[in-house]
Amino acid sequence: MRVVGSRPPVTVLCGFLGAGKTTVLNHLLTQSEGARWALIVNDVGAINIDARLVAQGMLASGVDDGRKQPVIELGNGCVCCSIKDELAESLAELALTGRSGGPSGEPFDHIIVETTGVAEPRGVAQLFLQRNPFGRSLADLASLSSLVTVVDAAHFLSLWNSRVAKHPPGELESVGETKKDLFDLMLVQIESADLVLVNKCDLVSADELEAVHAAIEGVNGRAERHSVERGQVSREVCLDRQLFDPRASLSGARWIQRLNALAPQPGKFSGATVFKSGRTTSSFSAKYGLSSFVYQARLPFSRVRFESLLRNGFPGLVRAKGFCWWRESPDEMGFLSIAGRRAKVDTLNYWWAALVENGKASLEDRPEMIRALWVEPHGDRRQELVFIGQSMDEAAIRASLDHCLVTSV
Numbered sequence: 244m245r246v247v248g249s250r251p252p253v254t255v256l257c258g259f260l261g262a263g264k265t266t267v268l269n270h271l272l273t274q275s276e277g278a279r280w281a282l283i284v285n286d287v288g289a290i291n292i293d294a295r296l297v298a299q300g301m302l303a304s305g306v307d308d309g310r311k312q313p314v315i316e317l318g319n320g321c322v323c324c325s326i327k328d329e330l331a332e333s334l335a336e337l338a339l340t341g342r343s344g345g346p347s348g349e350p351f352d353h354i355i356v357e358t359t360g361v362a363e364p365r366g367v368a369q370l371f372l373q374r375n376p377f378g379r380s381l382a383d384l385a386s387l388s389s390l391v392t393v394v395d396a397a398h399f400l401s402l403w404n405s406r407v408a409k410h411p412p413g414e415l416e417s418v419g420e421t422k423k424d425l426f427d428l429m430l431v432q433i434e435s436a437d438l439v440l441v442n443k444c445d446l447v448s449a450d451e452l453e454a455v456h457a458a459i460e461g462v463n464g465r466a467e468r469h470s471v472e473r474g475q476v477s478r479e480v481c482l483d484r485q486l487f488d489p490r491a492s493l494s495g496a497r498w499i500q501r502l503n504a505l506a507p508q509p510g511k512f513s514g515a516t517v518f519k520s521g522r523t524t525s526s527f528s529a530k531y532g533l534s535s536f537v538y539q540a541r542l543p544f545s546r547v548r549f550e551s552l553l554r555n556g557f558p559g560l561v562r563a564k565g566f567c568w569w570r571e572s573p574d575e576m577g578f579l580s581i582a583g584r585r586a587k588v589d590t591l592n593y594w595w596a597a598l599v600e601n602g603k604a605s606l607e608d609r610p611e612m613i614r615a616l617w618v619e620p621h622g623d624r625r626q627e628l629v630f631i632g633q634s635m636d637e638a639a640i641r642a643s644l645d646h647c648l649v650t651s652v
């Protein structure tokens with residue numbers, strides 16, 4: 244049930260430490276023009292320097308006109324994961340305070356959330372999409388208007404170049420590894436953004452700036468990109484628009500689009516309908532050699548051979564994601580994830596074919612989407628991997644993957 248009434252729009256600012264989120268926020272605060280905004284600032288550090296800077300920004304901009312412009316500090320955790328519930332509660336409280344006639348009786352015109360450098364936009368977005376057992380959702384009270392990721396142009400480019408060039412992905416990491424890799428995190432923050440602010444663009448050359456845009460487009464073709472100097476972005480660009488779309492935003496990542504394009508039924512990853520994209524890369528991305536392809540096979544990989552392939556690396560690889568079928572564990576649906584040098588394999592589930600073979604399910608139980616891709620004698624077991632890279636040698640990668648296939652199952 245959706246509560247009728249005004250739901251304040253919420254903008255979420257993500258980005259690495261040092262990317263300039265606070266500068267962007269402070270610049271936005273100078274444009275509030277008397278509007279009633281509330282801020283939620285998250286910092287995992289013991290001393291919340293960001294909150295103090297923000298407070299100074301508010302005073303400097305004259306936002307604090309005596310009508311109580313609250314800044315809520317959420318410490319000791321990250322709003323996308325460990326203190327997700329506290330963020331939801333704070334947002335609900337701010338939305339309700341405005342509605343029920345809090346100190347001033349007026350609703351907030353906008354709520355801005357500044358996350359920590361390690362936060363993933365997807366985690367925050369899910370707060371608005373989930374429903375509790377009573378059918379209630381945060382979206383009943385507040386509406387997510389956009390997921391904004393701020394990147395530092397020079398830092399982005401140096402990280403990108405150091406990870407994407409000739410370096411090997413490295414060892415295959417075991418399941419359950421929780422340490423976040425910087426490059427992986429950077430990709431994740433861009434992949435579900437509605438708007439990417441390429442900040443400090445005055446500190447790189449025009450060519451470098453273009454390369455940054457091309458790289459971002461290669462990772463997320465849906466996000467809008469803006470070049471920004473010293474965090475100077477207008478509220479019209481950053482706040483006054485509805486950019487978040489529950490279906491499109493969470494499946495904006497290039498690899499999800501490629502996987503969903505293969506799916507005969509609603510995509511697995513967006514939790515929504517298939518987000519189709521006719522093009523794989525634009526001419527702009529093509530100029531920088533950014534491309535993507537899907538590798539599919541109906542034979543298992545030898546994990547031993549695959550791991551040695553990973554140690555040799557894939558020159559130019561930015562991202563690889565998708566399902567894999569291992570000879571060593573034929574019943575488990577593997578999920579491969581590579582970001583630059585870091586490779587990781589998880590087990591998502593059991594293949595439907597294994598459930599049927601082991602008497603846990605019947606052929607009739609299979610969902611429509613599984614039936615559509617079923618091939619006897621191994622059913623839904625398959626390799627389905629998306630590769631995204633810059634100047635990568637598709638033919639060589641395909642050949643090396645073929646070499647990992649085992650013909651005798």
Ligand SMILES: [Zn+2]
Binds near residue numbers: 322361366
């Ligand atoms: Zn988090």
